[in-house]
Amino acid sequence: MRNLVRETNLTAHDFVLPLFVSEKIEKRRSIASMPGVFQFSLGEVVAEAQRAQDLGLQAVLVFGIPEKKDEKASGAYAKDGVVQKALRAIKEKSPELVAITDVCLCEYMSHGHCGVTRMDGDHFHILNDETVQLLVETAVSHAAAGADMVAPSDMMDGRIGAIRQALDASGFHETGIMSYAAKFASVFYGPFREAAESPPQFGDRRSYQMDCANAEEALREVALDIDEGADIVMVKPALPYLDILWRVRERFGKPTAVYYVSGEYAMIKAGVEKGLLEERAAVLEIMTSLKRAGADIIITYWARELAEWLRA
Numbered sequence: 652m653r654n655l656v657r658e659t660n661l662t663a664h665d666f667v668l669p670l671f672v673s674e675k676i677e678k679r680r681s682i683a684s685m686p687g688v689f690q691f692s693l694g695e696v697v698a699e700a701q702r703a704q705d706l707g708l709q710a711v712l713v714f715g716i717p718e719k720k721d722e723k724a725s726g727a728y729a730k731d732g733v734v735q736k737a738l739r740a741i742k743e744k745s746p747e748l749v750a751i752t753d754v755c756l757c758e759y760m761s762h763g764h765c766g767v768t769r770m771d772g773d774h775f776h777i778l779n780d781e782t783v784q785l786l787v788e789t790a791v792s793h794a795a796a797g798a799d800m801v802a803p804s805d806m807m808d809g810r811i812g813a814i815r816q817a818l819d820a821s822g823f824h825e826t827g828i829m830s831y832a833a834k835f836a837s838v839f840y841g842p843f844r845e846a847a848e849s850p851p852q853f854g855d856r857r858s859y860q861m862d863c864a865n866a867e868e869a870l871r872e873v874a875l876d877i878d879e880g881a882d883i884v885m886v887k888p889a890l891p892y893l894d895i896l897w898r899v900r901e902r903f904g905k906p907t908a909v910y911y912v913s914g915e916y917a918m919i920k921a922g923v924e925k926g927l928l929e930e931r932a933a934v935l936e937i938m939t940s941l942k943r944a945g946a947d948i949i950i951t952y953w954a955r956e957l958a959e960w961l962r963a
């Protein structure tokens with residue numbers, strides 16, 4: 652009877668698996684702060700993507716870790732950059748798998764910020780328009796390498812419109828944009844920076860990520876990104892922002908994604924390791940709550956396990 656009247660049901664199709672691919676390794680490397688999450692080599696990531704598809708997942712979100720970083724983030728938009736190489740290989744082996752790519756500069760910048768910076772004594776500024784230009788180049792190069800959808804995670808102003816225009820002008824009308832529309836400056840991103848090797852070398856990201864206290868601002872950011880052509884809008888992190896997720900889904904009625912981030916993942920893993928929580932039950936409850944709050948798409952490091960649990 653409970654099943655008959657259940658309002659929210661999870662399926663493997665709700666989840667997107669983040670994949671970290673590194674040019675610097677030959678064999679997968681585990682990430683200490685995120686048990687069960689790995690960086691994969693270019694050779695391994697192809698099999699990993701296919702495995703995800705075999706488990707019933709239909710989309711992956713690819714993050715790259717380049718061999719070298721510089722002040723222009725050249726690895727982000729290089730034809731033979733790590734994401735570009737990984738994409739071509741993944742799409743050749745698994746053409747049906749939806750390949751979404753992270754579009755940002757922080758993994759490729761020597762200073763680890765998401766944009767081009769200018770120092771002003773001890774202060775630094777992020778140069779918005781210069782950054783957008785590089786993000787556009789990155790997005791187009793991902794599309795050229797086979798990305799089905801690009802996901803700009805930087806939070807610069809005007810980047811969705813600029814990317815849409817450039818994709819169209821380059822013939823990639825069908826390449827979608829999933830916008831990190833409401834991305835809050837959050838303590839829960841800590842472990843990700845180990846995974847993506849992208850901690851800022853100075854300062855923090857509060858000048859371009861949102862204050863956790865602001866909901867109306869989040870709605871304005873989402874409205875802007877939709878106006879500029881975002882196909883899917885994302886709220887990030889997840890559990891501390893369920894109200895934002897709900898309001899975004901209710902107000903705009905657009906496909907809405909939520910990113911259950913590294914710190915949220917690490918927190919549950921730590922609870923499980925201490926014997927305080929049962930992992931499967933905890934994860935299913937959390938994922939159900941995200942979907943109930945309006946998420947059409949949930950990006951989670953548990954995507955593989957979820958696909959297995961939901962099949963059983």
Ligand SMILES: [Zn+2]
Nearest residue numbers: 755756757765
């Ligand atoms: Zn970034």
